[in-house]
Amino acid sequence: MGILSSYHSNLHPLVRKLDSIFKLTDDEKTALVNLPMQVTEVRADQDVVREGDRPSRSFVVLEGFCCTFKMTGEGKRQIMAFYIPGDMPDLQSLHLPTLDHSVGTLTPCKLGFVQHEVLNDLCDHFPRIGRAFWRETLVDAAIFREWLANVGQRDAYPRIAHLFCEMLLRMRAVGLSDDNSCEFPFTQGEIGDAMGLSNVHVNRTITQLRADSLIEIRGSRLVVPDWEKLKAAGDFDPAYLHLEDARSAA
Amino acid sequence: MGILSSYHSNLHPLVRKLDSIFKLTDDEKTALVNLPMQVTEVRADQDVVREGDRPSRSFVVLEGFCCTFKMTGEGKRQIMAFYIPGDMPDLQSLHLPTLDHSVGTLTPCKLGFVQHEVLNDLCDHFPRIGRAFWRETLVDAAIFREWLANVGQRDAYPRIAHLFCEMLLRMRAVGLSDDNSCEFPFTQGEIGDAMGLSNVHVNRTITQLRADSLIEIRGSRLVVPDWEKLKAAGDFDPAYLHLEDARSAA
DNA sequence: CGTTTGGTTGAAATGTGTCAAACTTTGTGG
DNA sequence: CCACAAAGTTTGACACATTTCAACCAAACG
Numbered sequence: 231m232g233i234l235s236s237y238h239s240n241l242h243p244l245v246r247k248l249d250s251i252f253k254l255t256d257d258e259k260t261a262l263v264n265l266p267m268q269v270t271e272v273r274a275d276q277d278v279v280r281e282g283d284r285p286s287r288s289f290v291v292l293e294g295f296c297c298t299f300k301m302t303g304e305g306k307r308q309i310m311a312f313y314i315p316g317d318m319p320d321l322q323s324l325h326l327p328t329l330d331h332s333v334g335t336l337t338p339c340k341l342g343f344v345q346h347e348v349l350n351d352l353c354d355h356f357p358r359i360g361r362a363f364w365r366e367t368l369v370d371a372a373i374f375r376e377w378l379a380n381v382g383q384r385d386a387y388p389r390i391a392h393l394f395c396e397m398l399l400r401m402r403a404v405g406l407s408d409d410n411s412c413e414f415p416f417t418q419g420e421i422g423d424a425m426g427l428s429n430v431h432v433n434r435t436i437t438q439l440r441a442d443s444l445i446e447i448r449g450s451r452l453v454v455p456d457w458e459k460l461k462a463a464g465d466f467d468p469a470y471l472h473l474e475d476a477r478s479a480a
Numbered sequence: 481m482g483i484l485s486s487y488h489s490n491l492h493p494l495v496r497k498l499d500s501i502f503k504l505t506d507d508e509k510t511a512l513v514n515l516p517m518q519v520t521e522v523r524a525d526q527d528v529v530r531e532g533d534r535p536s537r538s539f540v541v542l543e544g545f546c547c548t549f550k551m552t553g554e555g556k557r558q559i560m561a562f563y564i565p566g567d568m569p570d571l572q573s574l575h576l577p578t579l580d581h582s583v584g585t586l587t588p589c590k591l592g593f594v595q596h597e598v599l600n601d602l603c604d605h606f607p608r609i610g611r612a613f614w615r616e617t618l619v620d621a622a623i624f625r626e627w628l629a630n631v632g633q634r635d636a637y638p639r640i641a642h643l644f645c646e647m648l649l650r651m652r653a654v655g656l657s658d659d660n661s662c663e664f665p666f667t668q669g670e671i672g673d674a675m676g677l678s679n680v681h682v683n684r685t686i687t688q689l690r691a692d693s694l695i696e697i698r699g700s701r702l703v704v705p706d707w708e709k710l711k712a713a714g715d716f717d718p719a720y721l722h723l724e725d726a727r728s729a730a
Numbered sequence: 731c732g733t734t735t736g737g738t739t740g741a742a743a744t745g746t747g748t749c750a751a752a753c754t755t756t757g758t759g760g
Numbered sequence: 761c762c763a764c765a766a767a768g769t770t771t772g773a774c775a776c777a778t779t780t781c782a783a784c785c786a787a788a789c790g
Contacts, residue, residue, distance in 0.1 A: 298625070302629065308628060310628050322622075325611060326619070326725055327725050328724070331625060368576050370621060371572065372572075374621055375624055377628055378627055383554070383558045385777075417737090419736080426631065426633060427779090428779055429736090430739090433736095469532070470580040472580070475578050636745080636746075667767085678747050678748075680747075680769095680770090683768095684770085687770080
């Protein structure tokens with residue numbers, strides 16, 4: 231442990247996130263903690279940025295849950311990803327100026343906005359942080375691939391089980407889970423928009439998952455009483471999250 | 481035009497690709513053309529790398545068509561992306577050591593393998609090339625997002641129309657299309673595995689698209705007699721390919 | 731407490747999958 | 761260059777996972 235106490239890395243989701251990938255030096259931590267960041271509170275169900283925007287900054291989710299989505303010409307919504315504290319949903323806009331999707335809040339959120347030029351300077355001065363940012367976008371892409379396989383090939387039951395598996399592991403990876411439970415504040419309609427299913431069928435399927443004792447929903451909390459059973463039901467292999475790779479990479 | 485003639489950039493798909501994003505300097509072109517690359521011919525339907533591999537090099541598609549795919553526990557195949565000359569299907573392995581998907585050839589291919597350390601040196605010495613590589617992986621991710629929306633929300637008819645639109649534009653972007661036609665060597669089974677549909681239903685849908693004069697298939701060539709009609713049928717907005725962004729970025 | 735939002739359930743409609751067979755094209759070796 | 765095999769395409773009949781529509785219920789909330 232360096233001169234910066236664990237207090238800081240607990241406080242700052244970005245430090246916590248990157249530190250979980252490789253051991254940050256004190257210089258790197260200082261740079262991250264002192265990053266000029268405009269912190270904003272946003273209500274639930276608000277658009278943060280929209281398809282077609284050309285933002286001059288990206289943001290970190292400090293608290294709460296966001297999603298990226300697109301609307302089709304038919305007016306249907308596809309949620310492409312759920313984002314949790316420590317994630318940067320539009321980091322890509324650093325190199326792809328025009329956004330090809332919208333980002334919205336699903337719960338009340340605290341967001342930290344950072345100017346692109348500040349991020350670019352950070353990448354130049356701290357190449358390992360630059361590579362870590364690149365890596366973040368690569369893990370995002372890996373998750374998109376897995377969702378594509380999930381939506382394209384799996385029936386509703388394993389598809390939704392798979393989502394529960396992913397969310398629990400990702401929450402755990404940033405220290406936001408109990409051993410077998412985590413916050414899960416999404417509505418069944420939102421799950422449906424993410425998984426390519428109607429809210430009605432999501433309901434029937436979750437009812438079945440509950441009846442089979444694979445999950446419990448307590449308020450907005452997901453409880454997984456038997457991880458191995460849920461994992462099997464969801465045909466889930468966590469490799470695509472690259473959590474194991476994390477420490478060996480850098 | 482610099483000291484290197486257009487002959488070289490036509491010869492080398494990687495130069496052609498990056499040069500289409502931003503004007504390469506002569507130094508950058510020289511570095512790319514002289515990249516130590518092991519060129520290999522591979523037959524159709526061969527695995528190039530497999531899920532779980534930890535490759536020490538990435539490869540460029542020089543000729544032919546590849547795809548990335550995953551197999552589910554049920555033995556179903558999801559094709560996540562089609563790759564055309566100039567693409568680097570496993571560039572991500574530079575920073576995500578363990579592959580979370582396989583890459584296979586769909587036609588006979590000529591592939592150029594480059595050691596990761598060589599690529600890292602290239603990125604260090606030519607930061608613009610480094611950013612261009614990052615950008616490539618971001619466009620890949622953007623395509624995954626669009627496919628997710630396509631598979632998750634659109635019926636078979638617009639879904640397949642959308643795929644035809646994408647392939648024609650991507651082929652055109654690297655100079656591999658006639659004005660309204662391009663090579664399209666995929667079988668209906670492969671299209672089905674990519675779009676989350678059975679080969680039978682792909683067949684019925686393509687039959688319909690042909691009957692509606694939206695496309696023609698001549699051997700392994702796709703012909704699009706009326707681009708606007710196909711685009712409308714596929715609910716297609718090319719923004720996610722970031723072709724317009726290309727020249728303004730860099 | 732009434733209002734809103736989200737969850738639950740049933741019945742009917744439908745897009746897509748499965749199975750099976752025939753047909754067509756492509757590639758190949760004699 | 762033909763003949764055959766292999767691979768891919770096409771078509772029909774039937775099954776079924778999921779959607780849609782509609783109503784009702786439960787919980788959250790100001």
